[in-house]
Amino acid sequence: MSSTFATLLTRDLRNLLTGAHGAGAALPLLFFLSIAMLYPFAVGPNPTVLAKTGGGVVWIAALLAAILPLDGLISRDLETGFFDQFKLRGMSEEWVMSARLLAHWLSFGPLLILACFPAAALLALEQETVRLLVLGLLAGTPGLAAVGIIIAALTASLRSGAALAGLLLIPLALPILIFGAGALGRNDPATLGFVGAISLLLVAIAPFAAGASIRAAREG
Amino acid sequence: MQASLSATDIACRRGDRLLLRGLSLDLGPGDVLQVSGANGTGKSSLLRILAGLLTPYAGEVHREGAIGLLDEKPALDEHLPLGKALDFWSAIDGRTNPHRPADMADLMDVPVRFLSTGQRKRAALARLDSQRPKIWLLDEPLNGLDRDAIVNVGAMVDVHRRAKGICVLASHQPFPLDDIQVLDLAEYAP
Numbered sequence: 001m002s003s004t005f006a007t008l009l010t011r012d013l014r015n016l017l018t019g020a021h022g023a024g025a026a027l028p029l030l031f032f033l034s035i036a037m038l039y040p041f042a043v044g045p046n047p048t049v050l051a052k053t054g055g056g057v058v059w060i061a062a063l064l065a066a067i068l069p070l071d072g073l074i075s076r077d078l079e080t081g082f083f084d085q086f087k088l089r090g091m092s093e094e095w096v097m098s099a100r101l102l103a104h105w106l107s108f109g110p111l112l113i114l115a116c117f118p119a120a121a122l123l124a125l126e127q128e129t130v131r132l133l134v135l136g137l138l139a140g141t142p143g144l145a146a147v148g149i150i151i152a153a154l155t156a157s158l159r160s161g162a163a164l165a166g167l168l169l170i171p172l173a174l175p176i177l178i179f180g181a182g183a184l185g186r187n188d189p190a191t192l193g194f195v196g197a198i199s200l201l202l203v204a205i206a207p208f209a210a211g212a213s214i215r216a217a218r219e220g
Numbered sequence: 221m222q223a224s225l226s227a228t229d230i231a232c233r234r235g236d237r238l239l240l241r242g243l244s245l246d247l248g249p250g251d252v253l254q255v256s257g258a259n260g261t262g263k264s265s266l267l268r269i270l271a272g273l274l275t276p277y278a279g280e281v282h283r284e285g286a287i288g289l290l291d292e293k294p295a296l297d298e299h300l301p302l303g304k305a306l307d308f309w310s311a312i313d314g315r316t317n318p319h320r321p322a323d324m325a326d327l328m329d330v331p332v333r334f335l336s337t338g339q340r341k342r343a344a345l346a347r348l349d350s351q352r353p354k355i356w357l358l359d360e361p362l363n364g365l366d367r368d369a370i371v372n373v374g375a376m377v378d379v380h381r382r383a384k385g386i387c388v389l390a391s392h393q394p395f396p397l398d399d400i401q402v403l404d405l406a407e408y409a410p
Binding site: 011 | 275295
């Protein structure tokens, strides 16, 4: 059973990193960095303003970057019959979705966290802010990945699913943003505990919600 | 354990339309059943019900043995060379040294997206063959195939039936195999 999981994870990760299933790993990363790059041009190079508001911008950039991989994350495999074949082999949808969730997070989460450092340099962020950002994204990106999987599975059988997925992610990811960016304003690492708790809850729900969506799509 | 596939009093509804009702079948080792009927009479839906992918509107299905399904979705990664795409399923199915058809050897390096309809169908058949399930459900297995490949599919099903397997195939073309049962869905239309 664990070797099956490894096989699934390897395939998912390869497809998500290379962009065979949608945007690939490079596009969210470039999107994230370009927001950090454009922001000083838009508000001016005043270091005080940048340092005060930059952390929040990084959070917004991360949230929006998490939308990009959703196109094709689930719908491609639904169209090509992979989920049917998994089901016939007795693999539960929840199991398949757990592998997909882990692969999805690995394909954008760690890269965004690493990209925080060049982004922080572009926005002249203070060291303490960077520390809270990195910890916050570490706690928050699994939750963003979980919301993404749920939404991608819900919209997989719809014709304009990708556009809808983008709109749906924003309100659902709002709690993560409020607490994640809130920790910066208050300079309080304890707030990040809420981000972690929300993330854990979403990660726990996601395989079941996404699995149920796949089953519903099959009946439709 | 012997393979068996039985269905009792199946009804199938798609949207608000009843496609078929009162269908029962009982298949044992070595049985081959061809489901025939005009387009839209529910051939594919019946196969998906038998596979357990679709809940019947009424009735029950009972299966003994692993199910293999071949339909219009090949379930192969488009960007990968065919050999690699098939290797994924061999790994999932736990086949370390899977058999690959000799006439497809020169296609193994070609990315799946460049394959023609018929070649995709043959690739999906190779996937089914290396899965080695007891029960084969083939939805339009002859679509897009040339004359030699059609004969090959007939031979594959014959080998499968001799190995005490069960095969249900939905096709509107005559299937190149003797001694098969035929189920006409027109008789079960509401």
